[in-house]
Amino acid sequence: MPLRFTKMHGLGNDFVVLDGVRERIDLTPALAARLADRRFGIGCDQVLLVEPPQLPETDFHYRIFNADGSEVEQCGNGARCFARFVRDTGLTDKAEIPVGTAAGPLLLKVQPDGQVSVDMGVPKLAPAEIPFVAERQAPHYTLDVDDGAVAIAAVSMGNPHAVLQVANIDRAPVTELGPRIECHARFPNRTNVGFVQIQDRGRVRLRVWERGTGETLACGTGACAAAVAGHLWGELDPDVAVTLPGGTLVIHWQGLGKPVQMTGPATRVFDGEIDL
């Protein structure tokens, strides 16, 4: 049976999106990894499965699988692509779409210019909620890596993030430190790892080593986590333009106890089908 899919991206963070509302799709971790494979499959950073609603007061549910097949809780660029997908394929005509994820409900707003704004919820900072092993919550933690130590912030945007500040993003050791911190024993569920260069109080540059995928051109939850970390460090204002290798996201966070708002584009690339 051929499987129909839509290829999408949010600032180059690319997705295979599957319509589990119109078709019954049994997406296993092995199938997700096969679809995501850039040589033997379609190729993407994450696979998104759109499903009927499971949580009260939501219109849809969507599930997220990393390229290695691991199912995860949250995906910022994926949320924006999900919104464009359900609108462009006629599953909804609403501009405001409540959707459930493994991390809880989200509210997505498709703007008149096609950009999508997402209420990403309140970031979690308590170590046990990330999860991160630490005695108490702090804006900086010292993490032993190999023979040295690095300073990180630890933030959950529904999924775990370590954020490191660097002086020059072009020379950041993303591919060297990223995989070591991703699998560090103090992150029992592994973690995404953001390297942030703060340019001024309203602008940062960011590269992200994503859990289960590797370095991507953009990470929406990573952009939110970096804005939260910079704010906690006292170095960023509530409105921050986060420039990733694939483009810029606008993040708004007013501080502790407030939800993070993310705005950016979502692009449909092509539709296709694959024989399994």
Ligand SMILES: N[C@@H](CCC[C@H](N)C(=O)O)C(=O)O
């Ligand atoms: N690309 C995403 C995040 C996808 C999930 C992540 N790799 C994880 O394992 O938590 C985004 O835009 O947020």
